[in-house]
Amino acid sequence: MSISVWLDENHVAHGSDRDDIDVDVLIIGAGISGASIAWWLRESGMRVALVDKGDVAAGASGRNAGFVTCGSVEHYTRQVSRLGPDLAHTLWQHSQENLALIRDQIVGEGGVDCDFRQAGTYSLAGSEHELRELHESAALMAARGIAVSTVDEAHIADNLGARGFFGGALFHDDGECHPVKLVRGITRLSGATVYPHHEVRRLESVTDGVRVHTQRAVFRASFVVLATNGYSSEVHPWFADKIYPTRGQILVTEPVAPMMAAPCYCNHVLDYFRQLPDGRVLIGGFRQLAKDAEVGVADTPNPEIHVALEAFLRRHFERLEKTRVAYRWAGIMGFSQDGLPMIGSLPGQPQIYFIGGFTGHGIGQAFRVAQVLSEVMLEGKSAGPYSARRFVA
Numbered sequence: 001m002s003i004s005v006w007l008d009e010n011h012v013a014h015g016s017d018r019d020d021i022d023v024d025v026l027i028i029g030a031g032i033s034g035a036s037i038a039w040w041l042r043e044s045g046m047r048v049a050l051v052d053k054g055d056v057a058a059g060a061s062g063r064n065a066g067f068v069t070c071g072s073v074e075h076y077t078r079q080v081s082r083l084g085p086d087l088a089h090t091l092w093q094h095s096q097e098n099l100a101l102i103r104d105q106i107v108g109e110g111g112v113d114c115d116f117r118q119a120g121t122y123s124l125a126g127s128e129h130e131l132r133e134l135h136e137s138a139a140l141m142a143a144r145g146i147a148v149s150t151v152d153e154a155h156i157a158d159n160l161g162a163r164g165f166f167g168g169a170l171f172h173d174d175g176e177c178h179p180v181k182l183v184r185g186i187t188r189l190s191g192a193t194v195y196p197h198h199e200v201r202r203l204e205s206v207t208d209g210v211r212v213h214t215q216r217a218v219f220r221a222s223f224v225v226l227a228t229n230g231y232s233s234e235v236h237p238w239f240a241d242k243i244y245p246t247r248g249q250i251l252v253t254e255p256v257a258p259m260m261a262a263p264c265y266c267n268h269v270l271d272y273f274r275q276l277p278d279g280r281v282l283i284g285g286f287r288q289l290a291k292d293a294e295v296g297v298a299d300t301p302n303p304e305i306h307v308a309l310e311a312f313l314r315r316h317f318e319r320l321e322k323t324r325v326a327y328r329w330a331g332i333m334g335f336s337q338d339g340l341p342m343i344g345s346l347p348g349q350p351q352i353y354f355i356g357g358f359t360g361h362g363i364g365q366a367f368r369v370a371q372v373l374s375e376v377m378l379e380g381k382s383a384g385p386y387s388a389r390r391f392v393a
Contacts, residue, residue, distance in 0.1 A: 023049040026212055026221035027192070028200055028235065031061035032362045033355045034227030035183050036370035038190035039106075044378060048192040049221075051214060053199035057183035060230060061362060063299070063331025065250060065272055065284050067263055068102060068175035069121050069364045070095040070146075074269060074339070076137035087385060089144050091340070095361075098368035099175055102182070106367075112185030114177045115277055121174035124156065124165040124266040131166045138169045147172035161259035164316050165266065176263050176274060179363055186367075200235055205349055223377070226354040229334035229362065231297060238346055242391055243334045243357045247294040248284060249305045252327040255279030256319055271312070281320060283309050301330045335359045337391060341366070343373045344388035353377060354388070 024046035027034045034050055035057075041048050052058065071079075071092055079088040099118070107116045125131035134150070141148045151159075152167045187194060198214035209222040226232060230246065232239035256279050263274035271285030286308045287294045293302065306328055313320045336342055336357030346352045355373050358365055375381040383389075 020211075020218050020220045021049070021195075023047045023193070023219060023221050025049070025223045025225060026051065026210070026219050027225045027227055028052075028212065029059075029227035029229065029231070030056040030183075030187065030194060030196070031059050031227065031229065032057075032179070032183050032186075033229060033358070033366040033370055034225070035061075035186040035190060036367045037225055037227060037355060037373055038192040039186050039367075040371050040374035041378075042190050042192075044374075046222075048190070049195060049219070050187065050192050051195040051198040051200065051212070051219065053197070055196045056187050056194060057180045060248070060331045060333050061183045062180045063250070063329055064179055064248070064333075064360075064363060065263070065274060065282055066115075066177050066179045067121065067272065067274070067364060068099050068116070068118075068177055069263075069265075069361065070099060070171060070174055071364075075123070075133050076141050077133055080140060085140075091385065092141075092144075092146065094368050095364050096173060098365055099173065101367055101371070102177075103175070106182065106186055106189065110185065110189045112182065112189070114179075114181035114185055116175060116177045116182075117277075118173070118175040119262040120170050120172040121176075121262055122151065122156075122160065122168050122170050122264040123269065124162070124168040124264055126165065126267050128166055130268060131168070134167070134169045141171075159261040160264060161319055162264075162316050163318065168266075170262070174263070177363070182363070203236065203352065205351070210349075210351055222351065224352045225373070225377075226352065227356065228354075229356040229358060230332040232334060232354065232356050234297065236346065236352075239354075239356070241337075242342065242388070243336055245295060245297045246287070246333045246335045246360075247296070247299065247302070247330050248287060248333050248360065249294075249302055249309065249330050250282060250284035250328075251306055251309050251325050252276070252283075253281045253313070253320060253323045254326050256281065256323055259317070259319055273313075280326065281313065281317075281323070283313055285309070286312070297332050299330045299332055301328050333358070333360045333362075341369045341386050342388040342391070343369060343376065343383050343386045347392075 030052035202213040204211040212219040260275035273283040
């Protein structure tokens with residue numbers, strides 16, 4: 001939150017009862033996670049509202065690459081080594097369910113046109129060592145019944161128009177979309193009332209719930225859900241050592257003829273690229289070049305990283321050697337301590353729930369994780385592997 005004294009003294013709402021807006025559930029943050037929890041609460045009978053300091057999907061949900069992928073921020077072998085085979089597989093299954101729910105409930109039954117396509121994603125190896133790791137991952141995944149195959153340099157050249165990779169793996173069930181159309185579609189289907197351009201100034205616990213002060217109104221809610229991801233510590237200090245705001249960089253070229261069969265990851269899932277339906281090529285990542293600088297909530301593009309992104313395209317794609325860059329931007333993601341999403345309620349404030357920490361994979365995880373949170377809220381179920389209690393000593 002960053003509001004000057006001049007703006008604060010002249011905001012529309014001054015805290016009187018006549019300014020109060022009464023709802024049952026107020027969701028702070030109108031991105032993929034906020035829209036998703038609103039959707040899962042749509043049949044609860046409760047009055048649900050969404051507020052955001054900008055517009056719907058104005059943050060990371062409208063600034064990402066549009067991958068609807070299964071899995072996490074690292075190769076499957078590393079997930080298995082770190083979390084154990086059963087939990088690693090459970091998390092992969094949840095991401096598969098996330099994609100299926102979006103495809104069937106939002107795109108299919110809901111009729112949301114968000115350029116959804118399910119042609120898989122590639123993970124490409126930039127070294128022989130990474131190629132071996134991808135082959136090991138593919139073998140582990142295939143043994144679990146996950147649809148995956150390995151590919152060689154010739155396949156990459158023929159299907160992606162790319163050069164300079166040692167091979168890779170194709171995850172057949174992954175998808176892609178237009179993220180803003182998706183989030184706005186989910187929001188519309190949820191039936192929640194949306195209040196854009198309401199930056200939260202203060203949360204106040206009262207006997208019958210929570211009062212949420214924005215620069216334009218005061219909301220009175222029985223329950224609040226913080227769906228603020230990378231901005232969570234701006235709203236409440238409890239998140240300062242649990243969800244870290246991290247900047248991501250993306251550029252998009254002018255259109256070229258079709259050349260990529262599916263979206264791609266490379267360099268241990270750090271970098272990514274895809275061709276959009278109109279022929280433009282998107283690439284993002286390279287945060288590792290300036291890791292210490294890519295923190296905080298400022299979304300100004302980093303010139304050093306954008307030079308590297310453009311050089312990558314020129315080096316690996318002959319067809320893009322002279323193609324002009326049309327867009328450059330940055331967005332703020334929320335990275336959790338261990339790379340896994342987290343849900344729960346604030347210590348000592350059980351009426352304030354939260355969802356976040358998607359570590360760059362919100363589109364691929366948030367809809368399913370929001371379902372889990374709705375079950376926590378409505379039925380008292382366990383948060384499972386997403387419980388924030390894992391961070392409490």
